[in-house]
Amino acid sequence: xxxxxQHPSWVICKSGTSVKIECRSxxxxxxxxxxxxxxxxxxxxxxATSNEGSKATYEQGVEKDKFLINHASLTLSTLxxxxxxxxxxxxxxxxxxxxxxxxxxxxxxxxxxTVT
Amino acid sequence: AQxxxxxxxxxxxxxxxxxxxxxxxxxxxxxxxxxxxxxxxxGLQFLLKxxxxxxxxxxxYGFEAEFNKxxxxxxxxxxxxxxSDSALYFCAVRDLTGTASKLTFGTGTRLQVTL
Numbered sequence: 001x002x003x004x005x006q007h008p009s010w011v012i013c014k015s016g017t018s019v020k021i022e023c024r025s026x027x028x029x030x031x032x033x034x035x036x037x038x039x040x041x042x043x044x045x046x047x048a049t050s051n052e053g054s055k056a057t058y059e060q061g062v063e064k065d066k067f068l069i070n071h072a073s074l075t076l077s078t079l080x081x082x083x084x085x086x087x088x089x090x091x092x093x094x095x096x097x098x099x100x101x102x103x104x105x106x107x108x109x110x111x112x113x114t115v116t
Numbered sequence: 117a118q119x120x121x122x123x124x125x126x127x128x129x130x131x132x133x134x135x136x137x138x139x140x141x142x143x144x145x146x147x148x149x150x151x152x153x154x155x156x157x158x159g160l161q162f163l164l165k166x167x168x169x170x171x172x173x174x175x176x177y178g179f180e181a182e183f184n185k186x187x188x189x190x191x192x193x194x195x196x197x198x199x200s201d202s203a204l205y206f207c208a209v210r211d212l213t214g215t216a217s218k219l220t221f222g223t224g225t226r227l228q229v230t231l
């Protein structure tokens with residue numbers, strides 16, 4: 001099956017620093033990737049849709065200048081949390097779908113971000 | 117707008133017994149329906165999907181789900197639960213006829229299988 005690799009799996013950083021999370025589709029090309037945020041005991045909240053070669057589409061209420069998304073190739077999307085604050089601590093998950101519109105989303109294993 | 121409801125925060129079942137995790141949905145057009153499972157500190161794993169065809173869909177690890185259009189439901193089932201099935205389960209929907217490609221997830225149901 002399709003594999004999506006997300007790195008790092010966990011990161012601890014200090015307030016004010018920036019953190020980059022990578023999402024790679026290992027065995028297929030993904031023109032679109034999705035970034036989610038999951039709070040404890042809650043569902044996944046879609047943050048943005050990452051489009052290869054163009055700007056990401058952000059969901060309402062998500063700060064695009066804080067959560068920078070770059071989709072530079074058909075197999076890589078990055079999410080950079082800029083000037084992180086403790087309230088940004090969360091579990092971030094990326095996903096990708098093959099170009100066949102009937103295909104399910106394939107998820108990375110997530111990144112646990114802790115901002116101290 | 118599309119939405120998904122998972123009315124149970126947690127489902128408890130003894131190993132060997134059948135399990136059902138409930139899901140109802142709302143879309144304006146025809147639905148794509150999915151079930152995913154999440155283990156602690158991991159991403160989501162795809163279990164099964166319904167697009168068209170037979171209302172009973174079989175998926176990974178012995179799970180199946182039944183699509184019921186009149187009740188707008190897509191309950192997840194397994195005839196005989198295993199302790200290793202204990203995890204968080206998410207139902208999701210996407211509007212087949214719309215242009216949006218976003219999935220909408222339910223709030224998740226924690227399945228606890230005990231010996």
